[in-house]
Amino acid sequence: MTPRDLTPSSIAVSVGRPHEPGDPLSAPITLASALVPGGAADYARAGNPVWAPLEQVVGELEKGQALAFASGIAASSAVFSLVASGSRVVAPHHGYYGTAKQLTSRPDLDVKLVDVSDTGATIEAMSGAALVWLESPTNPALEVADLPTLIGAAHDAGALVAVDNTFNSPLRAQPLELGADIVTHSASKLLAGHSDVILGLTVTRDPDLYERLRAHRHDHGAIPGALESWLTTRGIRTLHVRLDRAEQNARELVERLRESTLVDEIRYPGFGTIVGIVLDDPHRAQRATEASSLVRYATSLGGVESTWERRRRHANEAPTIPAGLIRLSVGIEDVDDLWTDIEAALGA
Template identity: 55%
Template sequence: MPDAQQPLHVETRVVTLGRPSSEPDQPLNVPVTLTSTFIAGGDLEYGRYGNPTWTAFEDVLGDLEGGRCIAFASGMAAIAAVLDLLDAGSKVVAPRHSYTGTIGQLQDSERRGRITVEYVDIADTEAVVGAAEGAALVWIETPTNPALEVADVAAIAAGAHAAGALVAVDNTFATPLLQRPLESGADLVVHSATKYISGHSDVLMGAVVTATAEHAEAITSIRTLRGAIPAPLETFLALRGLRTLPVRLERAQSTAQELVRRLSGLEGLQEVRYPGFGAIVSIVLPTAEAADALASSVRLWRHATSLGGVESTLERRRRWPAEASTIPEGLVRLSVGLEHVDDLERDLRSALGA
């Protein structure tokens, strides 16, 4: 029997948490609970308020992040829930390079007069802390998508709190295995569980993890009122994917690091961007045409948006009109999957020479 005083390793917790009791004839996995209504007198009552399948997923991800997890229908719904915490007229500080969905929500809220937004270079800690004066929320994405800039979460959180601002961190790229923002002072962590958490490109889901019970209650209330709830089947699949996150991420990160080593200095590439951890790499080609040619010439890599699946994907990010104009036209974001590094490298080299 394991020593009750000895904390379990993350690889063990991700497999063992959120499971039914070990009594005879209990299922090994939490079943998919497909119901809209529960018998009155308990804590659930109605399907918009809770679901046992959600609870299992939330127990695991909440433990990994060190907080309280609330699951959502998508990453966008999770982002929207955090912004819903703000009073009208609030100032938000956000990275100039962020997920286009985040930027889109901020711009839409600003157009409607709900908030004002100041965009910053998230890697410039002094500038971020300076901008936090008078802000209600500092939004951190680290590494940024797709520029892969890295923020000093602890320093920014300290400065933001001194200015009276909340701190939210999008931890989708790093996952709680590589970065735990709540331990560095963040108040809220957001995930697109569509990506590494589920890991198989078959689920749309999101999550918010809070440091305090007060924020957990507020975020849960927003989910209940707005109805942005995850479907039980999607939650079951996301939890199944989460069980293998440590082995998937370890392999993908190892391959990404080796791929960066092999691609650095390769003719035809102006730049290889990699933050030193994770499985996302951005390469910069001289022109948009060159980047598009690469995307259309690869055979093993899949030309597709999104990321974090077992398959390797790539795309030129400026093909999206909402992408920041400061992102190079020729930047191609690579999401490194679980294929062999030799095959991935060979495919890229072949496409670059096409």
């Protein structure tokens, strides 16, 4: 069977494994700065064999050609390097603030931050744009964008479209199949999945874009570490199982939270592992996040362990995000244990 015959679960488990007699089933970590000349690369900033299984499996999952980067931010940086000075870039106003900051800190760009769940307003902002950057659901507002419509409209406007697929993972959305030019990931989240890695990826089907992104990675040294690459590949082997379980937990917790009088609003798009819990009183929200024990008070998301934090505790978070919004990243623990912990912390 070729990877094209396989379902995503089987791709996650099997693609990128060595095949030669005597090879280990799991490709080894290659610690190298230089390689014997004559292969794909002779200096490890140009290529390391440990990147290959990772790029193969993510490429198959997203249905394109993947490149691994030092972080999600390094991957978005490579995408933004494609845009010439003076260009208009459209991006979500409630998406990951680190990405928005990369754009707004470039005075040479005309950056329009929009509510990507408002399809009409987003399309209006696309006029003359060189790049439309989408995130759906957004982090942390959990706004959902109409990706097929927005991708089509962006192409009509002559813009490139990049989609940060971190929150969905390729198991819940495949934006290249919807026509996007580039997909990016913070693999630090669901893909690696154990809160022990910082790594990013781009995926594209366009050979010219692939080459420009690859050149940017090489020339800026935005390369992933060998251990991080190996850990991310290993994390992806269980992505489907972790995601199914965490999503099941998230749905159950959302039901219980919606019945609870301890919260003022619940945001959940109906899928995924991230839940927004809004308390009108931000001090109460802060206290709750610090009062839990099984749910760890920590930033980041997508790990096997549940974490939560009040997003506005970060000075750079958008001021239009409610001060009492807690972003809960649901893990794979027992759901009753999670509920006991969350209910007690919210009542603290």
